[in-house]
Amino acid sequence: MLQIDVITLFPEMIENAASFGVLGQALKSDLLKVFSHTPREFAQDRHRTVDDRPFGGGDGMIMLAEPLEKTIQKVQHKNSKVIYMSPQGEVLSDMKARALAKEEHLVIICGRYGGIDQRIINNYVDEEISIGDYVLSGGELGALVVIDAVSRMVPGVLGHSESANQDSFSEGLLEQPNFTRPRQYLGAEVPEVLLGGNHKLMADWKKKVSALVTLVKRPDLFQAYLEEENLKYRSLKKKKTEAPLKELQKFWNNLSLQDRKVLGLEELSEEDFNG
Ligand SMILES: C[S@@+](CC[C@H](N)C(=O)[O-])C[C@H]1O[C@@H](n2cnc3c(N)ncnc32)[C@H](O)[C@@H]1O
Known part of the structure; x- marks a missing residue:
């Protein structure tokens, strides 16, 4: 079984979108599980702040390192592969989706605002994945693309065992x-x-x-x-x-x-x- 934990400020986006079609069916089986977690759970103040201004100035806010780190630590284990959805990553391909489907546990971090603190990438992220050379306002749509493409490659998810190989x-x-x-x-x-x-x-x-x-x-x-x-x-x-x-x-x-x-x-x- 493949388990995917998504770290996002908008868990409903993942949960709702993942509930349809082939992916929705797969989630009802034991072949694939997807959970979402919000770093707000670990925010320190009463406003549950998860972002702050970038050092050195510049547009937009940056996601705070600490709430993200605590959320990663909550879900990560020794066999986890931690992915950060990023326009700077390797562009997703069929080959990459097939490789990820062989993993036991994926943790997918979705950025928002101007992105996340670089120290989280340096210390926790195994791979940065992009869904194309353009900038989205958040990593959730990218994470859903990864989850959908990867789920099709998990043996048993597609009804006819050959289907993915004919695509x-x-x-x-x-x-x-x-x-x-x-x-x-x-x-x-x-x-x-x-x-x-x-x-x-x-x-x-x-x-x-x-x-x-x-x-x-x-x-x-x-x-x-x-x-x-x-x-x-x-x-x-x-x-x-x-x-x-x-x-x-x-x-x-x-x-x-x-x-x-x-x-x-x-x-x-x-x-x-x-x-
Ligand atoms: C507005 S973007 C930040 C872009 C960042 N300032 C940069 O220029 O590299 C906010 C978030 O959307 C996600 N994102 C944006 N474009 C993406 C892409 N092409 N593929 C995957 N994720 C993307 C990332 O998680 C990113 O942290």
């Missing part, structure tokens, strides 16, 4: 487009191959469409994927197949114009396969 990023690629009934809608038809029952054919088709979609939408990810595929290809003793990019080009050439359009691949051209 975007799991193999370095974006997921292929999906369709449901009806077969024809908005003047477009679902690709024929998805209607047949040939699972191997469908799996191979989906993988190739995934690669093409990634080439269109995220050339940076595609480049990294291609480098890995090329390495695997070079290590093959008997080269029965084409080089990865050539094989993909062939697949794209054989797609009907109608399928290219419904898959969002019509803007690809021969040039995209030249290196």
Whole structure:
């Protein structure tokens, strides 16, 4: 079981938002527990003050070290990983979410105002995590993003054991487009191959469409994927197949114009396969 303790001035934000959907269901099981704690509990004065002006001046207030330290000490144990949500941290990725899901206990500190006293970071924080290169007014939305992404990677949380492995990023690629009934809608038809029952054919088709979609939408990810595929290809003793990019080009050439359009691949051209 993974336990996550969130340190926040707004515990209701975490509790309410975490109660919906897949995450809400997971919290009813024994696979995942999320608790929230407020540093106000350890504030020293009758106003329950948890912030003060920064030394040296500057805009905004800074969260006081002592109430934060006491809250961390209340929840931390020897197997805890302490995370501070921060725009200065490593940007959250699929790989990071998978790694965090293997931990036993996460403590997530949400900053507010101008942030937290640096000495808390120096003494207690194992990792700073950002959810992107922009500044939020508090760490709670970031913490919820981390909790949601991590919970999906905890074995048993997703109904179908394979689901997370079919999602975007799991193999370095974006997921292929999906369709449901009806077969024809908005003047477009679902690709024929998805209607047949040939699972191997469908799996191979989906993988190739995934690669093409990634080439269109995220050339940076595609480049990294291609480098890995090329390495695997070079290590093959008997080269029965084409080089990865050539094989993909062939697949794209054989797609009907109608399928290219419904898959969002019509803007690809021969040039995209030249290196
Ligand atoms: C207004 S921000 C403080 C920003 C800080 N003064 C700085 O420039 O690095 C308040 C809090 O929001 C959270 N936060 C802001 N942007 C974030 C991001 N991109 N990812 C994760 N947390 C963020 C952090 O917990 C931060 O302490």
